[in-house]
Amino acid sequence: LFVLDGAQIMRHGVVDIADLGVDYLAFSGHKMMAGTGIGALCGTRDALEMLAPRDFGGEMVGKVTQALTTWEELPLRLEAGTPNYVGAIALGAACDYLCALGREEIAAYESELVNHAVGVLGKIEGLHIAGSPRERAGLVSFTxxxxxxxxxxxxxxxRGVALRSGHNCAQPVLDWLGTSSVARLSPAFYNTTVEIDFAASQIDRAAQMLRAARSRK
Known part of the structure; x- marks a missing residue:
């Protein structure tokens, strides 16, 4: 069985689940501008039929007696108890919002921002961009x-610039790249090249300050 973690791609690209050839695709709502605590598991009918319930509650059972419990059909038997319907409505609204903006347009614009970020970050002394993929989607990691x-x-x-630091839930990849921690700049469709230029200037400024402080020790 092939399980694909699609959390990072669902907002940055257009995905045709049927064409992926995977058994399961999982993604989270907060990566798609919805709230936290909501996501989705998609799969082929045969693959989903293989899953046994892991939580138990209302609406997932067909019949309950002292001797026997039967399960409802999909998807009810995998959705125990009162669903997170507030989160589901928010996820649906986020999907509608992104589709109204245009998924292809978002992907194209974010690709421009990422390429711009690669260019300006690459000019900073001592900065090394992690990896050299044919296509970057939504982020630039560096040391x-x-x-x-x-x-x-x-x-x-x-200085008002929010980056992510650490292993970014990708320790095996960082081990392969020969490092244990990176900083990550994640341009989104609501950002501009001016903001990325500002972020790069602050990264350069902070790096110089840190190197100067280290040299004084």
Missing amino acids: IDDVHPLDLCTLIDA
Whole structure:
């Protein structure tokens, strides 16, 4: 069975689940501008039929006696108890919002922003962009010589720039790249090239400050 974690791609690209050839695709709502605590598991009928209930509650049972319990048909038997209908409505609204903006247009614009970010970040002294994929979707991860990503992100947070630092839930990949921690810039369709230029200037400024402080020790 092939299970695909689609959390990072669902907002940054157009995905045709039927063409992927996977058994299951899972994604989270908060990556798609919905709230937290909601997501979706998609799958082929045969693959979903293989799943046994893991939680138990109302609406998932067909009949309950002292001797026997029968389950409802999909999807009810996998959705125990009162559903998170507030989260589901919010996820639906987020999907409608993204579709109204245009999924293809969002993907194209974010690709421009990411390519711009690669260009301006690449000019910073000692900065190394992680990996060299044929296509980047939604983010640019990097390290800077003699600068810890956490220190960098903490400093520029005070300047109004929000980056992610750490292993970003991808430790095997970072091990393969020869590092344990990166900083991550994640342009979105509501950002501009001007904001990315500002972020790059603050990254450069913070890196120089941290290197200077290190040299004084």
